[in-house]
Amino acid sequence: MDLRNIRIVLVRPIYGGNLGAVCRAMKNMGLSNLALVAPSADLDFFEAHKYALHAQDVLDGRRQFATLAEAVADCALVAGTTARLGLYRSHARTPREWAPRLLEAAAGRPVAVVFGPEDDGLSNEELALCTQIVRIPSTHRYASINLAQAVMICAYELYVASGSFEPPRERYEDATLVMRERMLEKWRQMLWDIGFFDEVKADHMMMAVRRIFARGPLTEADANILMGVAQQAMWMAGQWRKATGANRPAGAEPRGGGGGDQ
Amino acid sequence: MDLRNIRIVLVRPIYGGNLGAVCRAMKNMGLSNLALVAPSADLDFFEAHKYALHAQDVLDGRRQFATLAEAVADCALVAGTTARLGLYRSHARTPREWAPRLLEAAAGRPVAVVFGPEDDGLSNEELALCTQIVRIPSTHRYASINLAQAVMICAYELYVASGSFEPPRERYEDATLVMRERMLEKWRQMLWDIGFFDEVKADHMMMAVRRIFARGPLTEADANILMGVAQQAMWMAGQWRKATGANRPAGAEPRGGGGGDQ
Numbered sequence: 001m002d003l004r005n006i007r008i009v010l011v012r013p014i015y016g017g018n019l020g021a022v023c024r025a026m027k028n029m030g031l032s033n034l035a036l037v038a039p040s041a042d043l044d045f046f047e048a049h050k051y052a053l054h055a056q057d058v059l060d061g062r063r064q065f066a067t068l069a070e071a072v073a074d075c076a077l078v079a080g081t082t083a084r085l086g087l088y089r090s091h092a093r094t095p096r097e098w099a100p101r102l103l104e105a106a107a108g109r110p111v112a113v114v115f116g117p118e119d120d121g122l123s124n125e126e127l128a129l130c131t132q133i134v135r136i137p138s139t140h141r142y143a144s145i146n147l148a149q150a151v152m153i154c155a156y157e158l159y160v161a162s163g164s165f166e167p168p169r170e171r172y173e174d175a176t177l178v179m180r181e182r183m184l185e186k187w188r189q190m191l192w193d194i195g196f197f198d199e200v201k202a203d204h205m206m207m208a209v210r211r212i213f214a215r216g217p218l219t220e221a222d223a224n225i226l227m228g229v230a231q232q233a234m235w236m237a238g239q240w241r242k243a244t245g246a247n248r249p250a251g252a253e254p255r256g257g258g259g260g261d262q
Numbered sequence: 263m264d265l266r267n268i269r270i271v272l273v274r275p276i277y278g279g280n281l282g283a284v285c286r287a288m289k290n291m292g293l294s295n296l297a298l299v300a301p302s303a304d305l306d307f308f309e310a311h312k313y314a315l316h317a318q319d320v321l322d323g324r325r326q327f328a329t330l331a332e333a334v335a336d337c338a339l340v341a342g343t344t345a346r347l348g349l350y351r352s353h354a355r356t357p358r359e360w361a362p363r364l365l366e367a368a369a370g371r372p373v374a375v376v377f378g379p380e381d382d383g384l385s386n387e388e389l390a391l392c393t394q395i396v397r398i399p400s401t402h403r404y405a406s407i408n409l410a411q412a413v414m415i416c417a418y419e420l421y422v423a424s425g426s427f428e429p430p431r432e433r434y435e436d437a438t439l440v441m442r443e444r445m446l447e448k449w450r451q452m453l454w455d456i457g458f459f460d461e462v463k464a465d466h467m468m469m470a471v472r473r474i475f476a477r478g479p480l481t482e483a484d485a486n487i488l489m490g491v492a493q494q495a496m497w498m499a500g501q502w503r504k505a506t507g508a509n510r511p512a513g514a515e516p517r518g519g520g521g522g523d524q
Contacts, residue, residue: 017279025411030401054404096422137418137427139292142316149287149414156399156415160358165399 016044020051021148027055080130195249278306282313283410342392361423457511
């Protein structure tokens with residue numbers, strides 16, 4: 001999905017470091033459309049450039065406006081962020097709740113996500129221009145989130161909701177039940193061969209072994225490795241039998257902590 | 263849910279500003295358990311203190327370890343973050359995917375979320391200690407996320423998944439269908455009284471009006487306000503009728519853009 005219609009709007013930002021970090025967060029999440037409204041006269045653009053790291057293109061592509069109304073004039077939706085509560089903010093929702101609605105609208109026209117100045121947030125007049133109010137989840141004990149962190153959470157939620165991220169996936173498939181059973185059969189034989197259990201305990205112990213390998217996903221690669229382990233241990237047991245002429249370890253008592261299943 | 267068992271582990275962190283921003287992000291999201299592994303000798307703790315803002319308690323409560331193995335020795339799960347891909351990272355999942363599993367384990371023992379140094383990330387040896395691999399969604403074009411931003415996204419996902427956040431909710435309930443219909447009936451009467459439509463167009467236009475008020479949620483408070491608007495406009499029309507002796511506006515032609523429904 002094309003995220004060019006998602007405009008990040010910073011109202012009266014003060015710190016260059018934050019502005020730079022905003023640019024970096026935006027670029028991490030595939031955003032590039034940045035608007036500043038009346039940035040502080042003290043805002044250090046040199047510092048912003050430094051903090052933007054490899055996202056100076058976002059910084060350089062910014063547009064600047066005198067008022068919020070001008071910055072969002074062409075937008076279909078305007079989502080204003082706030083950490084405060086109150087009458088004008090009682091219909092706030094989380095970035096995750098708003099993301100699908102914003103992306104839907106962004107298919108047509110630009111939509112804005114608006115962040116207030118570091119010290120004070122958006123004014124009531126500015127919030128009145130917003131069609132959506134966004135409140136980022138945080139503890140009541142300390143709700144004031146750094147500007148660049150707030151932009152990151154919103155950008156991240158929009159990016160994730162856009163479905164643009166292809167999560168890395170295992171190159172191997174989950175093992176089939178047939179593979180899993182073949183592997184467990186080998187393990188049963190191997191555990192017998194090395195004298196881990198006797199005939200009486202075998203079924204009980206194999207249930208515990210099954211449980212261990214069923215706790216999480218088991219890929220084909222995992223199953224192949226586990227079969228190889230069994231194969232090798234069986235070979236070792238065979239070597240031992242050859243060397244000693246024995247049938248299998250006498251007594252069939254587990255060595256070490258093998259009998260610990262409850 | 264108690265998040266004290268969620269330990270944020272920074273391995274060989276370099277920049278004090280990042281460390282401070284990590285503390286602030288942790289506190290925003292209800293986390294307080296911070297461990298540093300072999301921080302850089304150049305790390306500026308004075309700067310960290312400054313950037314921690316109102317989260318200096320998190321910074322002051324940190325514990326320090328010589329190796330990752332020591333920092334996570336008592337942990338049930340160890341989730342390592344990485345931006346790189348490769349054989350040892352192919353089973354990575356997103357923070358949102360891992361969060362429920364980490365919280366489940368954290369009900370019993372500590373669990374760690376581990377972040378590598380700013381310049382290089384976690385080594386293969388360190389990743390081998392991790393039971394889970396975490397990859398934060400980002401564009402392939404620029405996957406390198408600032409350390410404090412990466413911590414924020416993971417902390418945010420854990421906090422949201424913990425269900426600790428009580429989203430602010432409207433104080434009014436959605437209007438019932440009965441209220442909604444009563445309001446629409448008043449609007450129909452009002453639109454008639456002010457001459458917005460004639461008898462022929464009334465049903466058609468009311469469908470458009472219904473649609474407008476059905477596009478989003480409509481609370482009881484909204485319905486009451488809209489009924490008040492209708493009531494007041496009907497009063498105005500009554501005053502006009504009294505003053506002029508007329509029945510209702512002649513022609514019943516909409517004024518302005520009222521007829522724009524397609």
